Amino acid sequence: MTDFDWTREQFDLPDGMIYLNGNSLGPMPRASVPAMTSFLNDEWRTELIKGWNTKNWFMQTNTLGDRVGRLIGAPEGTTVVGDTLSIKVFQAVASGMAMVPERKVVLSDNGNFPTDLYMVEGLMKLKDAGYELRAPDPEEVMENITEEVGVVMLTEVDYRTGRRHDMKAVIEKAHAVGAVVVWDLAHSAGAVPVDVQGTDVDFAIGCTYKYLNGGPGAPAFIYVAPRLLDTVEPFLSGWYGHEAPFAFDTDYRPMPNKIERMRIGTPSIASFALLSVALDIWDQVDMEEVHAKAVELSELFIREVEARCPGLVLVSPRDPQVRGSHVSFAFEHGYAAMQALIADNVIGDFRAPNVMRFGITPLFVNEADIIGAVDKLEDILKQERWKEDRFQKRSLVT
Structure with a gap:
């Protein structure tokens, strides 16, 4: 059983802060500082180039990949970490295109995270x-999966609203018409239960700096179905995959x-040191229990906001089973209101044009945090x- 009191103690959050932004950047594990100190003093300083062998740096792409893979239902030997999520999007979609070269349509949706669309463009x-990129409304994806489509590229959990695609249904229809499916799990891994093997996923990619707490710029991951490992074409062919x-x-x-062919x-071995200690926490949790607790906290948050905060309109799905682990409300003055909330030490974020977004991450968020955030x-x-002048100025990062 997951001990959420224990997991909360593993993170080094500033005193008095209510952090509802783990869906953008997870907080730092307490073990991060000693882990980085150990890497600097006991690995890089002492081992230098020998560390690729003596500290097994060369295969950490795989050993850490298997640990991430456990959280998405991937069998051993099918997931590696490295590079950035944008690179992994490019890599997976290109590999999918090569599997069906006669088909020239890539299907996504207009709620996908923009960088995914940019990489395909x-x-x-x-x-x-x-080639043609089609991006209908998320609700219209299923009807657009036709025999023209070569690759379906979707983010399972919508980054603005938290709406979830039905992964199993999309895959079944795509495979029935001969299309390949690439899933972006940036807002799924560590947030909701995922079973890439059980749902017959072709390719999955994601990042480790959000729910998985690997730190700013932490490496991305890519999963490839075992049935494809001997035939998938690594469009980006670097020496590490030779x-x-x-x-x-x-x-x-x-x-x-x-x-390894997808390496x-x-x-960055330094980044791997931080990711490893974050995964030490995740090794002790059950994703079904994490999701159940996130649903409980999210439902409490929605009830409290709707009862006490007039003017805010829920834009996330009301049904928690088709919602990820963040909750979003539309508000005309959402940016300024979020800046006021941050000034009060409650950290959420804003997504244009008017969405206030709150990550409900039970490894370090509890009921008292939810009530305290809504009080503020x-x-x-x-x-x-929110009308104060200081809250009207737009920062570089929102």
Whole structure:
């Protein structure tokens, strides 16, 4: 059984802060400082180049990948970490395109995170082969999965509203018409139960700096179905995915029948040290229990906001089973109200044009935090403190 009192103690949050933004950047585990100190003093300083062997740096892409894989239902040997999420989007979609080269349509939706769409646009220009990106409303995706479509690329949990696609239904229809499916799990991994093997996922990608608490710029991950490992074409073919990386051949040969072929270049071992101690916490939790607790806290948050904060309109799905682990409300003055809330040490975030977004992350958020956050929000609205000039200025990052 997951001990949420224990998990809360594992994070180093500032005194008095209510942090409802773990869906954008997870807080720092207390073990991060000693982990980084140990890496600097006991690995890089003492081992230098030997560390690739003596500290097994070379295979941490895989060992950490398997630990992330456990949280998304991936079997051992099918997930690696490294690079950024944008790179992994490019890599997975390109691999999907290569599987169905005669099909020129990539299907997404207009609620997808923009960088996913940008990466596909760039990939289509690079290929220069008449590709088309279609992005209907999320509710219209299923009817747009036709025999024209080569790759379906979707983010399971909508980054603004938290709306969840029906992963199993999308995959079944896509496979029935011969399409490949790429899932972005940026707002799923560590937030909701995922079973990539049980739902027959082709490719899945995601980041580790949100719910998984790997730190700013923490590495991304990519999953490839076992049935594809010997045939998937690694469009970005770096030395780290070569069959014999230290043979230094001038021609690329992908690692046969292994997830290593989806590795690209030399990863950040320092970042891996931070991710590893974050995963030490995740190794002790059950995703079904995490989701159940998140639903309980989210329902409490929605009830309290709707009862005490007039003017805010729920834009997340009301049914918790089709909602991720963040809750969003629309408010005409959402940006200023969020800045006032942050000034009161309750940290959420804002998404244009008018969405106030709150991450409900039970590893470090409890019932008292939920009530305390709504108390502050209610006061800001009643006193109209969001009207203060200091809350109107737009920061570089919202």
